[in-house]
Amino acid sequence: MENRDIKFLNVQKIIDSHEGKVSHLIGILQEVQSDYGYLPKEVLTYIATSMGISPATVLGVATFYAQFSLIPKGKYVIRVCDGTACHVRGSEPIMMALRKELGINTEKPTTDDLMFTLETVSCLGACGLAPVVVADEEVHGQMTPDGILEIVRKLAPAASEN
Amino acid sequence: MLIKSHDDLKQLRQKVKAALDQEKMRILVCAGTGCVANGSLKVYAALKRMIEEKGLLTSVELVEEVSHEGIAVNISGCHGFCQMGPLVRFEPSGLLYCKVKEEDAEEIVNTTVLNNGIVERLLYEDPNTGEKIKTQDENPFYKRQERVTLRYCGRIDPDDIYDYIAHRGYRAISKILQEMNPEEVIKEVNDSGLRGRGGGGFPTGRKWSFAASQPGPKKYIICNGDEGDPGAFMDRSVMEGNPHSVLEGMMIAGYAIGANEGYIYARAEYPLAIKRMRKAIADAEAHGLLGNNILGSDFNFKINIKEGAGAFVCGEETALIASIEGERGMPRPRPPFPAVKGLWGCPTIINNVETLANLRYIINNGAGEFKKYGTAGSSGTKTFALAGQVQNTGLVEVPMGVTLREVVFDIGGGLRDGKKYKSVQIGGPSGGCLTEDKLDLPLDYDELMKVGAMIGSGGLVVMGDDTCMVETAKFFMGFVQNESCGKCVPCREGTKQLLALLTKITEGKGTEADLDLLEELAQNVKDGSLCGLGKTAPNPVLTTLRYFRDEYIAHVRDKKCPAGACQALKEYYINPEKCKGCTVCSRVCPAGAITGEKKQPHVINVDLCLKCGACMEKCKFGSIEIR
Ligand SMILES: Cc1cc2nc3c(=O)[nH]c(=O)nc-3n(C[C@H](O)[C@H](O)[C@H](O)COP(=O)(O)O)c2cc1C
Ligand code: SF4
Ligand code: SF4
Ligand code: SF4
Numbered sequence: 205m206e207n208r209d210i211k212f213l214n215v216q217k218i219i220d221s222h223e224g225k226v227s228h229l230i231g232i233l234q235e236v237q238s239d240y241g242y243l244p245k246e247v248l249t250y251i252a253t254s255m256g257i258s259p260a261t262v263l264g265v266a267t268f269y270a271q272f273s274l275i276p277k278g279k280y281v282i283r284v285c286d287g288t289a290c291h292v293r294g295s296e297p298i299m300m301a302l303r304k305e306l307g308i309n310t311e312k313p314t315t316d317d318l319m320f321t322l323e324t325v326s327c328l329g330a331c332g333l334a335p336v337v338v339a340d341e342e343v344h345g346q347m348t349p350d351g352i353l354e355i356v357r358k359l360a361p362a363a364s365e366n
Numbered sequence: 367m368l369i370k371s372h373d374d375l376k377q378l379r380q381k382v383k384a385a386l387d388q389e390k391m392r393i394l395v396c397a398g399t400g401c402v403a404n405g406s407l408k409v410y411a412a413l414k415r416m417i418e419e420k421g422l423l424t425s426v427e428l429v430e431e432v433s434h435e436g437i438a439v440n441i442s443g444c445h446g447f448c449q450m451g452p453l454v455r456f457e458p459s460g461l462l463y464c465k466v467k468e469e470d471a472e473e474i475v476n477t478t479v480l481n482n483g484i485v486e487r488l489l490y491e492d493p494n495t496g497e498k499i500k501t502q503d504e505n506p507f508y509k510r511q512e513r514v515t516l517r518y519c520g521r522i523d524p525d526d527i528y529d530y531i532a533h534r535g536y537r538a539i540s541k542i543l544q545e546m547n548p549e550e551v552i553k554e555v556n557d558s559g560l561r562g563r564g565g566g567g568f569p570t571g572r573k574w575s576f577a578a579s580q581p582g583p584k585k586y587i588i589c590n591g592d593e594g595d596p597g598a599f600m601d602r603s604v605m606e607g608n609p610h611s612v613l614e615g616m617m618i619a620g621y622a623i624g625a626n627e628g629y630i631y632a633r634a635e636y637p638l639a640i641k642r643m644r645k646a647i648a649d650a651e652a653h654g655l656l657g658n659n660i661l662g663s664d665f666n667f668k669i670n671i672k673e674g675a676g677a678f679v680c681g682e683e684t685a686l687i688a689s690i691e692g693e694r695g696m697p698r699p700r701p702p703f704p705a706v707k708g709l710w711g712c713p714t715i716i717n718n719v720e721t722l723a724n725l726r727y728i729i730n731n732g733a734g735e736f737k738k739y740g741t742a743g744s745s746g747t748k749t750f751a752l753a754g755q756v757q758n759t760g761l762v763e764v765p766m767g768v769t770l771r772e773v774v775f776d777i778g779g780g781l782r783d784g785k786k787y788k789s790v791q792i793g794g795p796s797g798g799c800l801t802e803d804k805l806d807l808p809l810d811y812d813e814l815m816k817v818g819a820m821i822g823s824g825g826l827v828v829m830g831d832d833t834c835m836v837e838t839a840k841f842f843m844g845f846v847q848n849e850s851c852g853k854c855v856p857c858r859e860g861t862k863q864l865l866a867l868l869t870k871i872t873e874g875k876g877t878e879a880d881l882d883l884l885e886e887l888a889q890n891v892k893d894g895s896l897c898g899l900g901k902t903a904p905n906p907v908l909t910t911l912r913y914f915r916d917e918y919i920a921h922v923r924d925k926k927c928p929a930g931a932c933q934a935l936k937e938y939y940i941n942p943e944k945c946k947g948c949t950v951c952s953r954v955c956p957a958g959a960i961t962g963e964k965k966q967p968h969v970i971n972v973d974l975c976l977k978c979g980a981c982m983e984k985c986k987f988g989s990i991e992i993r
């Protein structure tokens with residue numbers, strides 16, 4: 205138990221900062237996810253125990269919202285907007301080019317070396333610049349298939365340096 | 367600094383206004399999401415630094431004494447014309463520069479700031495006439511607009527509460543606390559004819575009166591900033607560009623129904639909007655404009671922010687409430703309506719961001735002024751997010767009742783890249799697709815309802831003749847199927863089947879019988895679903911079936927996609943007669959599918975081709991075709 209507490213010290217801190225309120229579960233999960241990069245199963249169990257709610261409740265919330273991921277994500281997350289505006293201005297070819305370049309697909313959105321994860325989002329609210337891609341937190345407008353490959357290729361060597 | 371009374375507020379306004387009047391010139395650099403993505407913050411920093419070096423910068427802190435006539439450099443919210451960003455506007459002249467880069471700062475300072483000249487190359491060029499346009503007012507994109515909700519969005523610094531106060535900020539709440547009781551506020555809003563801007567178009571005053579008549583003491587105001595509709599970004603722009611107007615709107619609503627606490631539910635995809643709202647709340651609290659005994663009255667109000675976590679259905683009122691309570695965002699049957707039994711069982715009013723941002727105008731100017739805009743049944747203005755295959759994309763605010771044609775052609779400048787108009791998708795996944803013969807329809811809640819579409823939150827996506835309407839219907843079905851919460855069978859299973867049918871058709875495997883099945887199933891989903899998501903999900907299918915039936919027929923009968931858009935039904939090939947062998951295409955092809963010698967016709971290997979179209983876009987000789 206001692207070990208476990210130390211292991212989840214940060215998680216507990218997050219829970220405490222929300223005074224353990226069940227109504228803050230989504231916010232707690234958001235903070236925990238930004239800490240770990242994803243929501244590991246054992247952490248979800250810990251949260252449930254610590255907050256005195258059933259693991260099913262926590263899992264239910266964690267799987268309901270698109271923002272939460274139960275599997276690890278790559279170091280760089282590439283989010284291609286596939287909202288209406290981006291769709292009609294060609295977001296699909298961008299995704300196809302990325303999938304091919306990175307050797308991933310919708311079932312397996314993360315590269316084996318955990319370098320890249322490809323996600324689609326339904327509108328980033330920058331529709332005027334469609335098609336929009338967020339690569340490593342940076343918003344790129346008026347993207348093209350070869351343009352995104354250039355960005356990805358620039359990120360990759362940078363990644364191997366550290 | 368605490369603002370403890372109406373007099374304090376008034377004095378502060380006078381003081382900051384006096385400071386503003388000292389400004390000889392104000393330079394506004396757009397710091398909305400679009401412009402920031404294009405590097406506007408660097409432009410801002412460069413301009414500010416240079417002007418400071420010349421000793422011309424006025425104090426950024428408006429409340430500090432300003433001793434000389436100077437120049438102010440400000441960030442602002444979205445000016446609307448995002449596609450031409452980063453935008454830089456000058457006041458009072460109204461001069462507007464587009465696509466400004468950091469490197470341009472020096473020339474701007476030397477020419478425009480110091481010598482009142484114009485940097486020609488930064489002016490907007492009307493793509494239809496080639497004319498260079500100097501000021502915002504002369505720009506066809508802005509000319510027909512009427513900015514009421516967005517009046518100060520793009521003109522004030524969203525992070526500066528004093529700038530808001532200088533522009534009559536918090537005067538509406540001050541006015542009602544002094545002069546009006548809650549019933550009078552509700553009556554004013556009722557008289558204004560304001561209808562909810564979040565989609566349904568329900569009269570705001572009427573909704574409030576339900577909640578107002580409920581027993582207290584605990585009631586809530588929720589600001590719906592979920593903006594789940596893909597292709598819509600009005601709410602984001604208001605939250606980013608004038609966050610205090612949303613807070614003031616919530617306070618007005620709170621006073622009207624007797625609530626003393628509010629929540630802003632904002633989507634997690636909008637980090638900048640959330641940041642600006644948080645800052646606005648903190649500043650309002652620090653000045654005593656939120657909290658207890660606001661402006662010395664006995665009105666208390668507190669505002670919290672809840673970040674959404676990515677679920678379209680959470681925009682629905684009861685789901686939103688469940689989400690704030692920390693649960694999965696699943697809709698509940700209504701009644702009881704939230705106005706009676708909402709957040710934590712208390713009477714709750716949920717209003718859209720834009721609805722709330724309209725309130726200060728109504729209170730400050732009276733219902734009559736507001737009603738001067740719009741139509742008899744839909745008063746006021748509406749902001750639309752104009753996007754898709756249109757020349758000028760961006761945020762547009764027009765009086766209700768203008769026609770789609772005016773928006774798409776006069777403001778939007780018509781279609782881009784020489785495409786032909788095909789349709790406008792309005793109202794997002796709940797809306798419909800409108801054909802050319804509907805272009806003269808006035809944009810009005812009831813008129814659109816008549817043709818099976820809706821204003822919705824205001825997304826307007828223009829589609830050209832290379833957009834396939836079957837594919838578009840499939841796209842929306844994919845979206846709602848993905849977002850269905852799964853609570854009721856017609857929505858959960860029905861949308862899945864609709865998607866399967868549409869996919870089959872776009873792959874050229876559909877039959878004519880499938881079209882009837884599609885229509886029947888769509889009707890069933892509409893009738894049998896619990897919440898608005900399922901009830902409106904079939905709208906894009908039904909309207910496209912209605913207005914573009916021949917396109918469906920072409921897919922099922924001739925196995926052809928007339929728009930050349932459906933992946934499975936198209937093949938790229940290079941016309942050897944036209945190809946000059948310039949090698950451009952093989953260099954952009956992300957799949958390495960194009961081979962050929964220099965100066966010799968190239969060929970596409972169809973097995974490798976991803977059908978991305980990049981080659982076709984780049985070929986200067988029009989040699990690449992779809993068959
Ligand atoms: C599936 C679904 C999604 C919705 N999404 C939003 C939204 O993102 N923003 C919004 O303001 N209203 C949304 N609405 C409408 C709201 O439920 C609600 O009617 C509105 O926020 C009320 O505010 P108003 O009266 O000011 O328009 C949605 C409705 C449904 C059924
Ligand atoms: S209609 Fe769809 S989204 Fe709405 S409650 Fe039913 S399953 Fe959920
Ligand atoms: S870009 Fe056009 S002309 Fe040039 S090689 Fe390709 S197909 Fe031929
Ligand atoms: S459509 Fe795309 S993948 Fe196919 S040949 Fe052209 S550039 Fe290459």
Ligand code: FES
Pocket residue numbers: 285286287288289290291326327328329330331332334335336596597598
């Ligand atoms: S549709 Fe892509 S940013 Fe809105």
Ligand code: FES
Pocket residue numbers: 396397398399400401402443444445446447448449451452453
């Ligand atoms: S973000 Fe700058 S104009 Fe819209």
